[in-house]
Amino acid sequence: MDNNSPIDVRIIVEGASDVESVSRAMQDVALGAEYNITISSIIPTTSLEVAERAVKGADVVLIATDVDAPGRELAEKYQEALKDQVGHLERMKFPYGHDVEYIDPVLIKAEIKNAIIRAGLSSISYIKYFRELETELDASTDKLREISMENSDLRSENHQKQEKLDEIVQINQQLQEELETLQDDSSRIKNEYVQLKSRCSRLQEKNLLEVFSIKKLWNEAFNQILKEEDQIIFATNQFKPDNIVVGQGWISARSRDEAIEWLKVIKTALIFIDPTVNSEEIQQEIRENLQEEDNKLEKRFKNIFD
Template sequence: MDNKGPVDVRIIVEGASDVESVSRALQRVSLGAKYHITISSIVPTTSLEIALRAVEGADIVLIATDVDQTGRELADKFREALRGHVGHIERMKLPYGHDVEYLDPDLIREEIENAIIRAGLQTLTGIRSLSDMKERLEECREKLDETVAENTALRDENTRLQGEVEAGNERIESLRGELSQLEEKFRLLEGEYSKLETRFSELEDKELLETFSITDLWRETFGEEPDDLERIYFVTDHIKPEGIILGQGSIAAPSREDAVEWLRIIKSALVFTEKDEESS
């Protein structure tokens, strides 16, 4: 069984005579059993302020006015003033120039029922619209959840990328420091290379000498040991050959052939010297 209370319906009429007409009509119908509604009040007024206080919070408000121009205008004013303060507003038309004593209550009852039915049908339309709105709202919520998830993922990705950027910046600074050190080392190497290049150029300009052992070279050339190295030095110092240097048991010459040639000259000189000494 539905425990929800009956629909609260309130009726606004223009005057006290209309209250009597509507009340007589309602005696001929059981709205509670038929429509699960209750007429909680009939308000006789043309004042917007009084009407607003009297029907505030009602589920349905029926505005009962005459069918003439004045009645339509009054109904429109009530509708505009009550919009948003009650559930639904519906106009019901009373016969123009009616006489309460002779007015058929069935006509008013029928108009009340028709107004209630119209309100119900429009409410059903509103329910369908509300259902559609709920579906759209649910779709929007799902999209919102997806958007929130995407946004969260993007924030996480952004945080990760920011971390990578910071790490990259730190690496760049480190590489800049290393580059600065390498540039300094390169400048030093350039200086050393320049010195070596100059030294090499100087060495290229000079005729390099090879060094040989006098004893070994003498033995290989003449098959004997040299008698006196000091005499060999003496002859060499006396003649001062170009590109030949003797000392410390070694001979320095541009080549082995030059060294051997000089030793041959020394040996010949020593032979002549010995002969001169013997003749004396």
């Protein structure tokens, strides 16, 4: 709004005759030159709806009614209806029981000026209040700007945290999937372990035999190359010892020692049926075998009695 523009004053009167009286009184009034005021319209009406439309945008509205009871009542209705529609409302009183044909224009002129002056003085009392409101508004604006900046920072921080949260949720989901996979693998391994343990238990109960190469075991036991493997197989099949199986170049026994002991028995038997072997060598080997068996028996008895 331009501060140099004149103040727009509008006057509401009760009837057309009051318009004439106010117009006649205003002929000798220079409000524009003295106060930068212009009376833009004189509105004859008793309708609140018409008055609301007519005074819209006015700076000051003067409500000119009689001083009698009906005039006061009408003025109060206007003030209640128009208080939020214009800049300022001011009551302007006509003399009680006046005659519009003989009313003194000077009285109306004075009443108009006094009403405008009262309006101005009333407005002055609001200046301090407006300034306080302006100061509060500036403070509120600064506070709002500060809150807006904080809110922007919080939004940015919240966005970063949301991204971090989404990342954590995704990692957690991946870990959950991996955990489920590991749990499945663990369950599978446990089942396999139980099955393997059961099989091992059954195998242990069966007391299975170990398998050795006859040639290697013969060479290790006697430091000789085995030439008559068929005789070992034949002798074993004839005697049928417990837990000893020979065939296809292999010997099966519960342990390596038992396999060697059986080979020694076979070797001793073969010596007796081999005429090319020197008797002294036979006797020496028999003595060694018997001594070895005696030592083993002695150890067994010692373990039993100990």
